[in-house]
Amino acid sequence: RKTIIxxxxxxxxxxxxxxxxxxxxxxxxxxxxxxxxxxxxxxxxIKRLSDGSARIxxxxxxxxxxxxRNKGTLVxxxxxxxxxxxxxxxxxxxxxQIVLDNPIEFHPVTIEIxxxxxxxxxxxxxxxxxxxxxxxxxxxxxxxxxxxxxxxGMNSLQSYSxxxxxxxxxxxxxxxxxxxxxxxxLQTQLDREKSEDISLLLTALDGGDPQMTGTTNIRIRVLDTxxxxxxxxxxxxxxxxxxxxxxxxxxxxxSASDDDIGQNAEVxxxxxxxxxxxxETFAINEISGEIKxxxxxxxxxxxxxxxxxxxxxxxxxTDSAKLVIDVIDVNDxxxxxxxxxxxxxxxxxxxxxxxxxxxxxxxxxxxxxxRVYCSxxxxxxxxxxxxxxNFYSILTETALDRETTPEYNITITATDEGIxxxxxxxxxSLQVTDIxxxxxxxSKTIYEALISENNTPGQSVxxxxxxxxxxxxxxxxxxxxxxxxxxxxxxSSYVSVNSESGVVSAKRSFDYEQIKYFQFIVKAKDGGSxxxxxxxxxxxxxxxxxxxxPQILYPVHTGGSVVAEIVPRSADVGYLVTKVVAVxxxxxxxxxxSYKLAKPADRALFEVGLQNGEIRTTRQVIDKDAVKQKLTIxxxxxxxxxxxxxxxxxxxxADSFPEMLSxxxxxxxxxxxxxxxxxxxxxxxxxxxFLFIVSLATIVSVKCYxxxxxRMFHKSSGNLPVxxxxxPFYADVGDTGTLPHVYNYEVYRTNxxxxxxxxxxxxxxxxxxxxxxxxxxxLTKIGGERDAHENSxxxxxxxxxx
Numbered sequence: 001r002k003t004i005i006x007x008x009x010x011x012x013x014x015x016x017x018x019x020x021x022x023x024x025x026x027x028x029x030x031x032x033x034x035x036x037x038x039x040x041x042x043x044x045x046i047k048r049l050s051d052g053s054a055r056i057x058x059x060x061x062x063x064x065x066x067x068x069r070n071k072g073t074l075v076x077x078x079x080x081x082x083x084x085x086x087x088x089x090x091x092x093x094x095x096x097q098i099v100l101d102n103p104i105e106f107h108p109v110t111i112e113i114x115x116x117x118x119x120x121x122x123x124x125x126x127x128x129x130x131x132x133x134x135x136x137x138x139x140x141x142x143x144x145x146x147x148x149x150x151x152x153g154m155n156s157l158q159s160y161s162x163x164x165x166x167x168x169x170x171x172x173x174x175x176x177x178x179x180x181x182x183x184x185x186l187q188t189q190l191d192r193e194k195s196e197d198i199s200l201l202l203t204a205l206d207g208g209d210p211q212m213t214g215t216t217n218i219r220i221r222v223l224d225t226x227x228x229x230x231x232x233x234x235x236x237x238x239x240x241x242x243x244x245x246x247x248x249x250x251x252x253x254x255s256a257s258d259d260d261i262g263q264n265a266e267v268x269x270x271x272x273x274x275x276x277x278x279x280e281t282f283a284i285n286e287i288s289g290e291i292k293x294x295x296x297x298x299x300x301x302x303x304x305x306x307x308x309x310x311x312x313x314x315x316x317x318t319d320s321a322k323l324v325i326d327v328i329d330v331n332d333x334x335x336x337x338x339x340x341x342x343x344x345x346x347x348x349x350x351x352x353x354x355x356x357x358x359x360x361x362x363x364x365x366x367x368x369x370x371r372v373y374c375s376x377x378x379x380x381x382x383x384x385x386x387x388x389x390n391f392y393s394i395l396t397e398t399a400l401d402r403e404t405t406p407e408y409n410i411t412i413t414a415t416d417e418g419i420x421x422x423x424x425x426x427x428x429s430l431q432v433t434d435i436x437x438x439x440x441x442x443s444k445t446i447y448e449a450l451i452s453e454n455n456t457p458g459q460s461v462x463x464x465x466x467x468x469x470x471x472x473x474x475x476x477x478x479x480x481x482x483x484x485x486x487x488x489x490x491x492s493s494y495v496s497v498n499s500e501s502g503v504v505s506a507k508r509s510f511d512y513e514q515i516k517y518f519q520f521i522v523k524a525k526d527g528g529s530x531x532x533x534x535x536x537x538x539x540x541x542x543x544x545x546x547x548x549x550p551q552i553l554y555p556v557h558t559g560g561s562v563v564a565e566i567v568p569r570s571a572d573v574g575y576l577v578t579k580v581v582a583v584x585x586x587x588x589x590x591x592x593x594s595y596k597l598a599k600p601a602d603r604a605l606f607e608v609g610l611q612n613g614e615i616r617t618t619r620q621v622i623d624k625d626a627v628k629q630k631l632t633i634x635x636x637x638x639x640x641x642x643x644x645x646x647x648x649x650x651x652x653x654a655d656s657f658p659e660m661l662s663x664x665x666x667x668x669x670x671x672x673x674x675x676x677x678x679x680x681x682x683x684x685x686x687x688x689x690f691l692f693i694v695s696l697a698t699i700v701s702v703k704c705y706x707x708x709x710x711r712m713f714h715k716s717s718g719n720l721p722v723x724x725x726x727x728p729f730y731a732d733v734g735d736t737g738t739l740p741h742v743y744n745y746e747v748y749r750t751n752x753x754x755x756x757x758x759x760x761x762x763x764x765x766x767x768x769x770x771x772x773x774x775x776x777x778x779l780t781k782i783g784g785e786r787d788a789h790e791n792s793x794x795x796x797x798x799x800x801x802x
Contacts, residue, residue, distance in 0.1 A: 021098075023074070024112040027082035032075050035065055035111065038098060039072025042107055046072040052100030059338050059362060064094055065111060074109075082113045083150035090115075090152040097340065097360070104341045104358055106391075117155040117208025121147040123216035124274070128202065130184070130218060131316030133226035133264075134192040140229060141171070142184040143272050143310050143320040147204035147214050154207035161203045162218075168200065175322070177306050181273070183320075184218070192222040226264040226315020230256040237309070239291075240326040243299040251282065254289040256311035256319055263314035272308040272320065282307060282325075291323060299329040300364045331369040331418025336362045337426045340391075345431040348402040356382070357394040357428060361414045369418035377411040384412065394428075402432040403469045436474040436528025440466035442536040449504070452543045453512040461495065461540060464502035466524035468532075476527040477502075482535070484520055491520040495540065504538065512544040513585050546590040546639025552647045554581040564628070564650035569621045577606060577651060580613035582635040584643075592638035597631060598646065606651065608633055615649065627653050 023036045039046050048054075049069045056067050066077035086092030091112050098107040123145060130142055149157040160182040162170040167190060171183045182202070190198075198220040205213050232254065239252040258265040269289045271278055281295035282305070291307070307323040342357035350356075363370040374392045376384050381398040394410065408430045415423040442464065449462035468475040481497040483490055496505050504522075518540055525533040555578065565578045584591040595613040597606065605625055607618045615631065629651045636644040 020108045020110060022110045022112065024114055025076075025080075026114045026116050027080050028116060028118060029076050029080065031077065031079060035074035035076060037072060038067065038074050038109070042098070044072070046070070048100070052102055052105065054098060054100045056096050057099045057106070057338070057340050057360070058094075058096040059360060060336060061094075061096075063096070065096070067098065074111075080113055082115050082152075083119065085113065087150075088152060092152075099340050101341055104355060106340060106358065115152050115155050117151055117206060117210070117212055119150045119155075120212035121149040121157045121204035121206055121214035123147045123202075123204065123214055126216055128216055128218045129221070131221045131223050132186070132190060133223040133315045133317060134190045135225035135227040136186050136190065136229070136317060137227065138186050138189055140186040140317065141319075142186075143308065143318055144182045144184055144202065144218070145216075146179070146181040146273055146276075146308075147216075148276060149204070149206050149214075151206060151208065156206055157204055158207040159205050161205060163201045163203075165198075165200055167198065170202075175306060176324070177304075179306075181308065190222050196222050198222065221316075223316050226260060226313065226317055228259040228264070228313075229317030230258040230267045230311040230313045230319045232256045232309070232311060232319050232321035235321055237321060237323040238326075239323065240328050241293060241297060242328045242330055243297045244330045244332055245293055245297065247294055249293040251291045251293055251325055252323055254284075254291065254309050254311075254321060254323065256289075256321075258313045258317070260313060260315065264317075266314040268312045270310050270312070272310040273306075278305065278307055281305070284309065297327045299327045299366065300333065303327055303329075329366045329369055331365055331416060331420070331422055333364040333369075334422040334424045335372045335414035335416055337374075337412060337414050337424060338362075339426065339428065342394075342428050343430070345433045346396075346400070347433050347435055348400040349435045349437070350396055350400060352396050352398055354396045355393050356396060356430065357410075358387075359392050359394070359412060361390050361392065363414075363416050365416065365418060369416055371417045372414050373417075374412060374414050376413070377409075380408055380410060382408070382410055400432050402434045402471065403438060405432065406471075407431050434471040434474050436470055436526060436530070436532055438469040438474075438526075439532040439534045440468045440477045440524035440526050441534065442466045442524060444536070447536060447538045448541065449538070450541045450543050451506060451510065453510045453545050454547055455506055455509055457506060457508055459506045461504045461506055462538070464497070464504060464522055464524075464536065464538070466502070466534070466536075468526045470526065470528065474526055474528040478525050478527065480523045480525060480533075482521040482523055486518045486520075487515070491518070494518065495520070497522055504540075510542045512542045512587065513548070515542060517541045544587045544590055546586055546637060546641070546643055548585045548590075549643040550582045550584045550593055550635040550637055550645045552580065552582050552635065552645055554579070555647065555649060557647070564652045565615075567617065567621065567651055567653050568655055569653060570655075571617050571621060573617055573619055575617040577615040577617065578649060580608065580615065580633050580635065580647060580649070582613065582645065582647075584637050586637065586639065590637055590639040594636050594638070596634045596636065598634050599632065605629065605653075606631055615651075621653055625653055629653070 021036075021038065021041050025033075025035055038044075039049055046069070049067075049072055054067060054069050056063055056065065062078065064076065064078045064080050065074050067074055080094070082092050085094075092115070094111045094113065096109055098109055100106070125145065128145060132140070132142065144160075147157055147160070149155070157180060159180070160170055160172055162168065162184075167186060167188050169185050169187050171185045172180050173183065174180055184200075198218075200218040200220065201215055202218050203213050203215050205211060233256070237252050237254055241249060241251055254269060256267050256269070258267055268286045269284050270286065271282065271284055271291075281293065281297065282291055283294045284291045289309075289311075291309075297305075304327065305325040307325065309321045309323055310318050311320070312318045338360045340358045340360055342359075346354075346356055359374070361372050361374060363372050372390075374384055374386070376382060376394065381396060381400060382394055383397045384392050384394050387393045392412075394412070410428045410430060411425055412428065413423055413425040415421050443466070447462060447464060451459070451461050464479055466477050466479070468477055478499045479497045479502045480499065481492055481495070483492050485491070486494065492507075494507060494510075496507050497503070498505070502522075502524075520538055520540075521535050522538055523533050523535050525531045567575065567577055580595055582593055582595075584593055593613075594610050595608045596610070597604070597608045603619070605617060605619065605621065606615055606629070608615050608631075613633070613635070615633070631649040631651060632646055633649060634644050634646050636642050
């Protein structure tokens with residue numbers, strides 16, 4: 001239903017668009033002259049002309065009129081000469097279209113060019129010479145060359161006048177084409193003896209206001225007797241010629257007879273109205289009367305020619321006849337296609353039936369040769385329809401899909417109905433603009449990834465990839481993690497998704513023993529408006545690593561007394577002493593445990609089962625076997641690298657429990673110096689002692705250096721220049737430094753002892769030293785201050801031995 005309504009609306013717009021606006025203006029108007037208010041005459045707002053990019057479309061013709069869109073008026077763009085534009089064709093009109101876009105409209109405009117009387121009648125020659133026999137009877141006719149006036153209507157040639165004479169009168173004839181020509185008719189017989197030469201003034205007058213005239217002089221030579229004029233066999237001859245006929249084609253043959261004999265009977269033929277330009281197209285044989293084609297004829301310019309044929313005998317008598325030549329049209333003009341309005345692009349969601357272009361087709365031939373039909377190339381979703389005479393519209397026929405075909409080249413072919421038919425074509429390129437009609441599509445329906453536990457946070461897990469078949473911003477895909485809970489924890493705390501690249505990264509280190517896998521949903525959203533999206537499920541599997549050592553469950557070691565397993569001296573081979581039980585919280589081969597006895601003796605009394613951890617006797621107990629034995633069992637998993645744990649199992653070889661207790665009495669007070677903790681304590685004590693000695697030696701060295709510098713300064717004070725002296729105290733003046741109180745530490749080394757003194761000095765923020773010009777006062781003041789300081793110092797003496 002919507003398509004039908006759109007089509008009806010388009011037809012109504014076309015009917016309104018083809019309402020013809022007509023103006024009439026005189027020719028020769030100056031440039032810029034007002035023609036008409038086109039906006040008012042079309043009932044249109046001036047803003048519509050500007051918004052619709054109104055323009056004049058004149059096809060391949062010259063544009064004589066200009067559209068002022070800001071005023072809505074038509075003005076003269078180029079001076080119009082009606083005679084140059086239309087010749088003798090009347091009425092003379094200029095046709096063009098006013099074309100607007102958004103929506104497409106076009107309005108035919110016809111401007112009729114009115115003739116003004118700007119051309120006077122003109123004779124082809126300034127003088128017409130006639131030879132008339134004195135024996136010419138009254139009523140003899142003499143054809144005069146016609147005057148030519150390019151104007152039309154009343155402004156064209158209307159009449160002739162002849163100055164008053166007794167012998168001749170002027171007779172005016174109206175031709176079938178509306179033109180007038182004059183004949184000189186003898187009224188009274190001539191007498192050569194009285195007047196051999198006669199001069200008459202012939203005037204051609206038009207009907208303009210003011211009236212314009214043209215004159216020529218008729219000079220008549222009176223000849224001796226020739227009393228029979230030539231007579232044509234018929235007054236009007238008819239013929240036809242194809243417009244593509246070649247030069248030399250015979251058009252017709254005229255014939256006139258004269259009853260005289262001799263020279264007076266010799267007839268000469270001529271075309272009397274050659275001033276109209278016929279002498280460039282046709283030529284007549286003066287003797288035979290054959291008329292042949294010497295130029296080119298064009299049916300589109302002139303459909304018919306009327307030739308005035310004159311026959312003159314040797315005595316000067318003439319007769320006239322007409323030759324009407326019809327120009328037969330041939331199919332020699334190809335159809336001309338002009339695009340009036342066409343966009344360069346179209347949205348892919350454009351509805352079927354939408355007009356995308358309007359074209360105008362013209363063929364200057366006539367009848368079947370000028371009838372044109374248009375078609376477009378096949379296999380494209382467009383169709384072409386005729387909206388009015390010579391106008392066609394191209395419409396969408398089916399829905400468009402940019403992803404299938406992003407561009408169309410529409411070839412429009414115009415073919416006429418001539419034989420053979422002629423055709424022409426043009427191609428319109430049309431880009432299909434994208435709309436967001438495709439959702440992003442993931443490359444997989446579900447993504448799975450494997451990551452080892454204890455991974456580094458920020459590690460990339462997998463890459464998601466979604467493709468959108470749209471273009472540009474509509475095809476730009478963003479990835480969004482859909483937050484959900486995994487065991488009460490948001491999935492966003494586990495992983496993150498890069499919105500641009502789709503890289504899934506781990507945000508934390510995973511522990512297989514806590515979580516073995518989890519899954520979440522990632523949304524891919526494009527950049528269209530509105531955006532389209534799709535989801536995909538991502539499953540992350542955690543791979544176990546050997547990150548847990550075996551744990552000994554039995555025997556359990558406590559901080560209390562030592563528990564021993566009792567083996568009777570009479571135990572058989574394979575006697576089960578105890579069983580070591582251990583577990584590993586890892587999985588797979590990382591949890592496969594094996595049991596080994598550390599440092600077995602040459603003739604070990606016990607062995608441990610590799611898989612089950614059972615401790616059994618390997619032989620009979622002998623007297624040489626120790627009563628108490630300590631077995632170290634190592635439990636090792638099968639991971640790479642493997643992890644292990646050890647446990648000590650005390651075994652007593654005794655026949656009773658009291659005997660076992662006596663053997664182990666006091667064992668809990670023995671100290672195992674093989675304990676690694678003892679080694680670390682000793683190592684720490686050694687490092688601390690070493691650092692203390694190095695620090696003390698550094699302090700002593702600094703003290704000695706400064707003491708020697710002082711001594712050198714005192715010895716050279718009389719010879720040194722005046723240099724400001726700054727005591728070896730670091731003061732925080734005004735308590736504005738980093739520390740509110742600054743304390744100085746000095747080390748003094750005496751010359752007579754190997755003892756170093758470590759002195760702790762009071763704050764010296766108030767010690768400001770001023771120097772006199774000689775520098776002597778400075779040393780004295782410093783010495784006094786030093787004595788005062790020394791009295792107040794707390795001395796700590798540390799003896800150093802070489």
